[in-house]
């Protein structure tokens with residue numbers, strides 16, 4: 069009987085996760101349509117990488133314990149909003165905001181929370197634009213709203229975040245002071261690089277126009 073109960077719980081958990089996987093696919097499709105349309109209209113691809121991930125059962129359990137919430141599906145649904153994650157990496161900061169606007173303005177996308185760590189970087193220097201967006205997934209039983217965490221960032225921000233993430237894990241969260249400082253300096257340098265690349269891109273674009281007009 070205990071085995072039967074465990075099986076049921078496993079099936080329920082798999083069904084629970086599947087909704088997030090579908091929500092994630094909805095968002096991926098929306099973003100890739102925007103990318104392809106942009107490519108057709110402007111012969112220019114604003115997205116460098118598009119990556120999705122579903123939180124593993126282990127990290128969901130770990131987060132439930134860390135937040136001290138009730139381990140039932142309804143509470144998890146309400147409290148943990150990053151089970152489905154999509155990361156959109158762009159070349160330039162203007163593309164980050166442009167894609168964010170085009171995505172969040174869609175009729176069937178409901179914005180729950182926006183965290184603009186580009187305008188307000190975290191104390192360690194972390195930059196990215198986060199949104200918890202709810203999208204409807206149409207199941208045989210009817211539509212269900214699914215929250216998906218979408219992170220929009222530039223290549224420079226992504227480069228920094230992946231190194232910081234590795235260092236964080238390597239030291240199990242207790243990163244030595246001098247490394248913390250170097251990381252924050254590197255984040256500022258990445259921010260400056262983004263500004264320079266953006267300027268260069270704009271200048272190239274403008275002189276391209278002048279050449280065409282001459």
Ligand code: 0O2
Nearest residue numbers: 123150153183190192194198219228229230231232233234
């Ligand atoms: P993973 O492995 O990417 O899933 P919460 O989500 O409630 O724990 P918070 O602070 O409300 O925390 O969410 P926030 O600030 O929107 O950030 C959540 C995600 O952003 C993280 O997910 C990371 O992906 C990324 N992130 C935030 N801060 C940092 C940072 O300082 N360095 C790096 N490298 N990434 C960061 P997870 O679940 O931590 O990780």
